[in-house]
Amino acid sequence: MEEIVSKLVKRHKTNCPFTIARTLGIHIQFHDLGTNTRGVYYRKLRRRLIVIHNQLSAEWQRFVCAHELGHDRLHRGMSRFFLEEHSYFNPGKFERQANLFAVKLLTSFDEAQSGETSEQICARNGIPVEMHQFY
Structure with a gap:
């Protein structure tokens, strides 16, 4: 995973997920997704789409x-909806991997200072408190 993140950042010269997604041809939309969904990744034929809940803070939208x-990048061809409806596989593993990917991407230009905690690094990089555990 570190190699995938490193190549993305090096190739696009940024760790901004919006810029990288758009450069990769992934469309980004903002819609009201209700109270339990923050975002969705959807792939239909060759079109890729990220839908983000429009009521989230800027910090959460970025994450x-x-x-x-x-x-x-990590789960091509996998659909959480398909996994939940048609298999006994738990999609939680993929969600944890995507969270870890997000934290690695958003902290890719930052190095820990001496004596600095992981919470401080995450806060400095705009990572929501709930996701600090993935640093």
């Missing part, structure tokens, strides 16, 4: 975009 970009 969700990075998370959904992680699904695009």
